[in-house]
Structure formats: C-alpha cells, structure tokens
Amino acid sequence: MKEDSRCPLGSRYCAILNAVNYISTVLSDWADNVFFLQLQQAAVSLGDDVWGPLGATEAGRLASLEGSLFEGLLGLLERLRADMLGRLLEAVMREVREKAQPYSRDRWLSLPSQLDQATMSLSSSACPLMLCLRDRLLQLQQLLCLPLFQSFWQSLAERLDQFLYQDVILYNHFNEGGAAQLQFDMTRNLFPLFGHYCKRPENLFKHIKEACIILSLNIGSALLLRDVLQQAEEESVTPDPQRPSPESTLNELGVFRLAPCDVHILLSLRASWPGQ
Structure with a gap:
C-alpha cells in the first residue's frame, strides 16, 4: 500500500x-439492515461482555440506533x-x-485582434494542458468506479477553476485579442472536456x-462599469439610493460569483483603455 501510494495514477x-x-x-x-440492527440491540443488552467499558453516551447512541455496529470502521474507511x-x-x-506553465506565460498583451484572424483556434501553448486533462479524465474514468470518478472530476474542475483564475488570468494583462483568445480557449476547449460528464460545464x-x-x-461597457465601481467606492459611507448598486450592475452582465473588488482588479488587467 505504501509503495502504491507513491504512484496514485497507477491501476493498483x-x-x-x-x-x-x-x-x-x-x-x-x-x-x-434489519439483521444487523437486531444484532446491535442484542449486543447492547449484553453490555460490557460484548462492548467492553463503553461510555454511557456511546452505549446510549447504540441502544437508540443513532450509531451503528460499523460506525468506527466506516469513519476510518471514509478518511482513507x-x-x-x-x-x-x-x-x-x-x-x-507543469503543463500550464507555457500557457500562463503566453503573449496575452500582444495577440492579434479577433477581427484580424480568419478563424480562431486553440492556443498552441494550451495544447499540452488540454491533452493532459483529456488523457487523465479518460484514464480515470476507466479505472475508477462511477461514484469515485464523479467525485474526482467535480473536485478537479473546482481546483482548475481556482488555478487558472489565479495563475493565468490574474497573473497577466490582456489586450482585446488576448481576452478573445482566452475566452475561446476556455469556452470552446476546456469547458467541453467536462461536458461529457454534465450538461452545463461552464457552471463548474x-x-x-x-x-x-x-x-x-467592449470599451464602452468597460468604462461604464469602471465608473459604477469607482462611484460606489467613493460613496461607500453614504451610498446614493438612486444609483444602481455594483452588484446589480454585475448581475446584468452575468457576473454573480466575483465581488466588485475582484472585478475592479480584472478591469485593471485590460490593456485597451482610451488614452493608453
């Protein structure tokens, strides 16, 4: 078991x-199961002869069927x-x-505009990352039972969301072409990898x-959003009830998870502002 733990991606x-x-x-x-519930009741009635010196609380839980014969073992197995x-x-x-390192260092600030490209394709620096994810998902789908695989891919999606957000998006600045390329890579390539396992992978x-x-x-909407966030920050002590709240403005754009402070940081990562 100790040797196998050094190779968690192996079949054993x-x-x-x-x-x-x-x-x-x-x-x-x-x-x-009724049989084991009856066995539990019989064991409780025999008291210390079966269970040893159980505490009053534990004995009471077993007698009232709140606990089970296998509770300790189940806890151990769940931790394992x-x-x-x-x-x-x-x-x-x-x-x-490891595979994402080239992607996180891509030229997001100098990529050509979407209008200057005949068709968009996956970033070459993202190919190793996407292939790694595809291969591991296929491998583990075959090796793990369904409940374990479901738990695995859901946890993987959660970790990926945090990792790519923090180590790729927040780590870089983006021009218009870079933002379009990032969106294409994510929505047309990453999300569909998990579309085999759920109907709305983008929600992961x-x-x-x-x-x-x-x-x-677009630049106009970005300017308006930046103004709303700045005004809300300036009026944080005495907010103007006539102005829309930052949260409602973000909700209209389809942003529900990110806080206004997070959005403010993202806006600062945009390279295309008038006068710059």
Whole structure:
C-alpha cells in the first residue's frame, strides 16, 4: 500500500481505492439492515461482555440506533477514501501546473485582434494542458468506479477553476485579442472536456467564465462599469439610493460569483483603455 501510494495514477492504486469505496458502501448498507440492527440491540443488552467499558453516551447512541455496529470502521474507511482521492487529485494537479506553465506565460498583451484572424483556434501553448486533462479524465474514468470518478472530476474542475483564475488570468494583462483568445480557449476547449460528464460545464468554472466576461467587454461597457465601481467606492459611507448598486450592475452582465473588488482588479488587467 505504501509503495502504491507513491504512484496514485497507477491501476493498483485505483483498484485499492475502488475496494475501499466498495467496502464502505456495503457496510453503510449493512448498518440499516434489519439483521444487523437486531444484532446491535442484542449486543447492547449484553453490555460490557460484548462492548467492553463503553461510555454511557456511546452505549446510549447504540441502544437508540443513532450509531451503528460499523460506525468506527466506516469513519476510518471514509478518511482513507478522502485521503486517497486527495492524493490522486494532487497528482493530476501537479501535471496540470507543469503543463500550464507555457500557457500562463503566453503573449496575452500582444495577440492579434479577433477581427484580424480568419478563424480562431486553440492556443498552441494550451495544447499540452488540454491533452493532459483529456488523457487523465479518460484514464480515470476507466479505472475508477462511477461514484469515485464523479467525485474526482467535480473536485478537479473546482481546483482548475481556482488555478487558472489565479495563475493565468490574474497573473497577466490582456489586450482585446488576448481576452478573445482566452475566452475561446476556455469556452470552446476546456469547458467541453467536462461536458461529457454534465450538461452545463461552464457552471463548474464560474471564476473563469465571469473573468472572461469582464475582460471581453467592449470599451464602452468597460468604462461604464469602471465608473459604477469607482462611484460606489467613493460613496461607500453614504451610498446614493438612486444609483444602481455594483452588484446589480454585475448581475446584468452575468457576473454573480466575483465581488466588485475582484472585478475592479480584472478591469485593471485590460490593456485597451482610451488614452493608453
């Protein structure tokens, strides 16, 4: 087991994880089985001869059927399952961070405008990242049982959303072409990778999706939004009830997760402002 833990992407590691999940599922079912409930009641009636010196609270929980015969073992298995899934997720994220390095250093500030391109295509620097994600998702879909794989890809999407938002988007500045390219890479390539597992994959990547909305606003809308945020900041002590709140303005744009302060930072990452 210790040797297998050093290679969490291997088939043996995944087989052990599947076994842990299976045993946990079976014991959870047994905990509600009439036979084991009767056995539990009989064991409680025998008292210390079976359980040893249990505390009054624990004995009372077992007697009232709040606890189960397998509670301790289930807790141990759940911790093991969570730890193994965490190791698996971290192994994939290490690969993702490595493959994403060229993408995070791309020329976002000097990419050609969308109007200057006949057709848009995936950034060449994003190809290793997308291939890594595709291959790992396909591999683990085959190696893990369905409940474990569902838990894995949901956690992976959450980690990816945070990672790409913080290490790619907030790390760079974007001109109009860079913002359009980022949006294309995310909405037409990253999100569809998870579209095999859910109907609305964009909802898994709310930070990325909303950041793309802000970065891709036309200059007029961006100026108006910046003014709204600045006025709200200046009037934070005595807000004007006649003015729309920053939150309502952002909601109209489709931004619900990001706070006004986050949007203000994103606006500062735009390179195309009048007079610049």
